[in-house]
Amino acid sequence: MNTTSLEFAVVGLGILLLLAEAFIDRTNKDYLAYLGAAGLAIILVLSFLPLQGPATGSPDSAFLTSDILSVFFTRFLLVSTIVVLLMTPGYKPVLARYLPAEKEGAGVGEFTILPLFVCAGLMWMVSAIDFIMIFVALELATITLYVLSTYLRQNMASLEAGTKFLILGALSTGFFVYGITWIFGVTGTTNIVSLPQSISLLPESSTLPLLFGVALILVALSFKIGAFPFQFWVPDVYQGAPTPVTAYLSVASKAAGFVVLLRLLVALETVPVLAHKLYAVVTLLAGVTLIFGNLAAIPQTNMKRLLGYSSVAHAGYLLMGVASLGSLMAIPAIGLYFAAYLVMTLLSFVVLMVVAEATGGEEISRFNGLSQRSPLLAGAMLLAMASLAGIPFTAGFVGKFLIFEVALKQGHFGLVAIGCITVAAGFYYYFKVARAMYWQQATEETPIPVSMTIKLLIALLGAGILALGIYPGPVLAALR
Amino acid sequence: MNVSTIAWITLSAPILAAALILLVTRKSKPLAAGLAILSALITCAGGWILFSRGATGDFLGFNWVDLGASFQIPIGIALDPLSRTMLVIVTTIAPLVFIYSIGYMKDEEGYWRYFAGLALFLFSMLGIVLANNLVMMFIFWELVGVSSYILIGHYFRKDSAADAAKQAFLVNRIGDFGFMLGILLFWISTGTFSFSALNSSAGVFVQHPALLGVACVLIFCGTVGKSAQFPLHVWLPNSMEGPTPVSSLLHAATMVAAGVYLLARIFPILSASPGACEVVAWTGAITALGAGILATQQDDIKGILAYSTISQLGYMVTGAGLAVSAALPMFHLFTHAFFKCLLFLTAGSVILGMHHEQNIWKMGGLLKKMPVTFITYCCGMLALSGCPFFSGHYSKDLIMACSWEHHRGIFWVVVIAAGLTPFYMTRQAMVVFFGKARTEHSEHAHESPLVMIIPLILLAIPAVCAGYAPVEHFFFHEIGSLAEPEVPSFVPTIFMAAFLAGLGLAFLIYRNVEKDPVRIPFLAQRFYIDDLYFWIVRVIQGGFARLCSFIDRWFIDGILVQGSATFIWTIGFALRFLQLGNIQAYAFFFGAGVIGLIYLILNVR
């Protein structure tokens, strides 16, 4: 089976659902989410069949590859999209509140379907080995995400988030394109794989322009993954965007950015002049991102914003892994970290969505006394927070362990020292949520209703956290 | 039964009794007392059997700690002349005090607690006596300390008793601090702590006499604490807060003598270090003199006896420090045990008769009301004062003679102390028994019950006779020579003169007085040593503790821990303000970031 067919299957699924949305006259659009999730699940299953990349020599082979990284992250993206789709039925009330709808359920369908196109874009992105393909796929995902972030048209926060995302995103696109231009101009190629070879033929004088181009690409990728000082959109957009979209942004979109960064670095690693400089820059980025993300998260009071800062913080840990690419274990470590990040972040967003809907707000104080109102939600959130903070026997711990292992192996002692401080800071702000849920008294005592779908999601994601935390072997094996 | 079995039974009977009292017979007064007395009688029998058999030997019970051949702490019994004699002293006096207690404690609460404490004490004391090594002795040494703590604090609801118990324990602990260091020093030097091996290890120290001296002095610290030598004597007078039988048994006859016994135990190695002996002798002499002086101005009937005890312990320690023979201090210990026990019991009888009034100036004229008590008291008092034909005379005389022989300076100190003893004892006797009743209580005083009288009479006999040559020979001929050294004939005369002077002076001063004609606040306030200690504890130690606490709270926890947390928090708080919320600011930061990143990538090497 050819890898590209997976992406087309997702696109096809999206178009199919669009048609269904247009022609089936039902006010309840939940079926779209379930259909989409089921379709993606089938595609996920298909991805476990023996996969081949595009045949050598075919035009597609210049754009796409099918290596461990792409396969792993394709599945990763499918899983996160499934979760996000399953979240949407629970988000209906908010959509209804903020959309100028003529009748019930209007706009819900598109909200469910657009993520599929994002997913297709991101899937292309993680398999792409050519800057042109990366650019197109990235824009497919990003432009759709602009729409999704602004989706709550009558909610000021959502509009503001969308606008900020749009302008800063377009700015980063500009830099990305300019970077591609320079790399192409100097080397004559846009293909990442053939880049090292092209560079090796270049005269010495071309180094500076090449570095310029690479730097601009790094800027764009840093923006995508939310590394300091290009993280400014992250907290604002995360806070304002609809919760499922935030979840998606923080997991899937970030992962795709990292995959591109990894591909670029892996390719350029063989170029001595570049590799050294790139690692130095990535190391520095990792350090400042760690500090900013973790420390600025400390005083946060809004849960979604906190998760935004936490996402920056985790980008810092991931960058630490990227800075250690010299180690064989680095890519598995990053992959595992992402797997962990997926389950724990999505779990916290799922719980956040339910709690925010029930309490009418996203502040941490809304979680007060949750353990009395709903032990299930509180327990799930506690598990997610423990994992994010890196407590053993959760996925987050295994991820941190592997990342710090490779960082130490590569001798990044400064980063590790920063890591120690930031992990302690992380304990503080993640446990703030635990404090609200367990120490504080609830203002009202009524239990929070949880739908079957959400329960299922919580169970699956929770099990995922524990499974990854106790027995990460299979995931790690998939990355080697 | 073989010797070893008897020895083990003797040792363990009291602890069994104590455990049974604690676990089973708490509710029943007679059972509690009965068990304790039974165990005391068993030890008494065991003690005498062992003594009469002349049992000798080292019996290993088990290895308390066994870390292979290189390090073992055995629990074992050493029977030799010294321990046999001490065993007899302890086990003879103990049952008498136990029985006496039935009467004395009849109406007190905490009956079972009292008897359990006594039994525990007896066990610990026997452990000290029978121990065959320093560590085992230290173990029981500490247990003696805790049983003393329990017994002094019997009236724990009285602040004074509670404080006294605490003080006794702590002061003993300070002495044990040195003791423990001494054990460690001996062990690291000789590789052993068994008494037999230690006492024959003087050769090890030939090259390092100072080391031996230091080690001996450190061990001696234990004695200073337990036997209430200067400067750790303060606890003993305060310990009189305990019930009188306890004062009698522990704080007069046996427990405080444990320190002297310890010196006798390590006598061979101690006498190998002249320097250490000098320290020991002087400490004893100073204690004997100082406590004697203080005793002259005490008003508490038990207080006087307490200081006299300290003084007499000073004699014993001096005796040990003269490095003549282990028998020398032991002999005084032996005689002192009987007469001091007797004195305390008579004092207890008086106190009971006086309805728990202890101030001698509120007594008076008890001679007629408590005749038996008075007679037995006289036996004890004269023995203590060193009156010829009473036991104390012989042992004191011997120490005096030896000090003349070995150390003139000490001799004179000891003589003065010897003169003080009859003075303060006569003072006490005059005020308590003669004259007329000063208060209501003393007018209605009555003789004590039979159960208390009988031990008095039984004790009066040895108080008189214990110093006679046959007795001395019977108990001490195996321990060491007690031959009177050749001294000029005026030496005994000086001693006699001192005795007579003290007696006569007190008689003259205290005949028919209503209140104390001599008031010396410096002495009544115990040289202000207690106040000095109080000040040291309160100001210096308390200040240091508060300083540490202050540092801990404000520096280590405040500045270092909370401070760094606050620091991080502040950085975070500041960093979040980078997130201005304004798109243009973001674009500017973005642009600046681009410039920075390009600059970096171009220039980093």
Add this chain to the structure above:
Amino acid sequence: MPTLANYLLASGILFAVGLGGVMLRRSIIIIFMSLEIMLNAANLALIAFSRYGLVSGHQVFDAQILVFFIITVAAAEVAVGLAIIVSLYRARQTTHVEDLDTLKF
């Protein structure tokens, strides 16, 4: 004859002008125009590189394809962006960036 450097500098200045517009203007519409200028600056550099063919020595068409894609993407971006601006305007009657500052810190 103009050198490649001429074109590159022209494109660079144009890019910088666009960047300046994003940083300095307050109207979202104008900011958006500036962003388009940045993309076009990239296009200019691309066309120049494609024409001069530094590596191959002749005109390279891949770059023109990329320009084609960029123009398409830019059109889509403008469409979506203007739609967002319109909804923003409908809700807030403003297109000024200073007015968007509820999400911060």
Add this chain to the structure above:
Amino acid sequence: MLLSAFWFFATLTIAFGISVILLRNPVSCAMSLAMCFISLAALFITLDATLIGIMQILVYAGAVMVLFLFIIMLLDLRTEKSRRLNFGTTLGGVLVIAAFLSMLTQIVLSNPQFAQTIPTLALPTPDNVKMIGMTLFHSYALPFEAIGVLLLSATVGVIVLSRRTLR
């Protein structure tokens, strides 16, 4: 000839670009932007990228600019109110631009390769469109398809975002 064309159009492009960010009236800005794009198209043509040049005029100066103008009219945007200029921001922005330009100049001038003049064309110009077409639909089929999805998705998005009420 070519050189003077370059100087002319380059100056024009940049001048109109600058006027976009300096003018206050949105309509003038939009017009400047259109002019900027047109002169840019001319620059493309000096570089023998005729097709792209034409597309530039059609798509940008035509469609996109119309869209901009339409929105400006629709929203009835007036001259940007002369709010107090934030001196710090302006200075910072100018500094960033200056730094960017100085670095860029340094890079461009450092490379002797960039000093070469336009090489002669290997192929005659008329094949330009054909070549592009061949490349686009053969080699670049996959990104092209992806662009298609992008347009679809953007269309759906624009509809959702700008309909007055949703059905």
Add this chain to the structure above:
Amino acid sequence: MSPLLLLILLPLAASLLIMIGANPRRTAIVAALLNLVLSVLLFARYDLHAGGWQFLSEWHVLPNLGINLSLGADGLSMTMLLLSTLVTLSALWVAPKIEKREGLYYVCLLFISAGVIGAFSTLDVLFLYSFHELALIPTFILIGVWGSGDRQAAAWKATIYLGGASFVLLIGIISLYLSLPSGMRTFDLRQLDHLALSGTFHPASWIYLLLLVGFGTLVSLFPFHSWAPPAYACAPTPAAMLHSGVLKKFGLYGLIRICLPLFPEAIQQFNALLVLMLIGNILYIGYVTVAQKRLDWTIGYSSVMHMGYIFLGLASLTVMGINGAALLMFAHGLSVAAAFALCGEIRRRTGTLDYSELGGLGKVTPVLGLLFGFAAMASVGLPGFANFAGEILVFFGATVSSIYGPLMVVAIIIGVWGVVVSAIYMLRAYRHIFWGPIAQRWESLTDIAPTAKWSVILLLVPLMIAGFYPQIILNMVGTILPR
């Protein structure tokens, strides 16, 4: 199924049952009782002649990284397991009636218990670390919800401090792992020991420092101690018992298990540092304890101080010292748990632990007073309790190593003096609470309830058995050390 796995899983299973809805208290106590019986059986079944690791079992987790969940116990682990199960049962038993969220309370306690049992029974360094961390969140919740005093501040401080410190520890462990030649990397203690013995493995000494700081903070080594007293003072009784009695011993266990065999040179190199820090523990903290005005803080600080003795035993690097340290770990665990249990009982009756408000309670609560006296005397290091034997051994061990330098001599002198200091504050506490005249308002207090009484006796009896015959423990502990 491996008996050790059963030991870990029983509390977890019980907490699962409680979450489902079983009676919390009964389920928890039954599980703890079964665990105690099991651990006593294992303790007895351990083959002293064979020595070494027994009851082995292994599950592969990441075999190519050398990470396996391997369980096994030697004498030292058996001793610590016995301690854990004893204190667990006692802590659960002594727990008062919980009005709100009883299930959560017991679940938290059981998690701590499972964590420590896991830590003491695994052979894999990474799991050793992981199991210990299992206690972090339950402690946070327990102190924050059911604590007393300034509980929130205390819970925060302890959590962040311990979280940060254990992360330093994790870095140390990873560095240790990475300093193995690649291809031989493993977390398995047996292989690590083997490599160290065969001389092929020389980890850098800075790793030892990381481990020392990490483990040291968990044990409240001066100056990393300031989390401990407030946490213990504010924690609910069972949490304080488990934490100070058992969990804290994990750091020492780690030092004995990992640092002693693997860093012979580094330990020598930095011994002076360790000795200085432990002097801080004994002398400085000792006097800080003297200055305390409340019982809970006194016991909290005293438990910090006593750690100094255990460190002294370790720093002596002699068979005697380490044996003593291990014995002291066991003894201190029991005695401090008993002290906290009784402290909790007093607080529940009077609502205060301030010395200035209390006094004379011995009259109305004689049994409580008696038991507290036992606990206090154990803490003071009275013969008859295992603490004394441990301290004596530590002193002998330190004496042997004192030939290497005067610093150790100072440490010994201060250590022996510390025994006096501990007597000062413990007797002071006893004096102020149980002795002296009784205030009117305490006249009607009731004496200790049977459950609390027996749960304290459960701790005191083994303590005295080990005190009368410490060889029981020493034989077990000795299996890890050359004779």
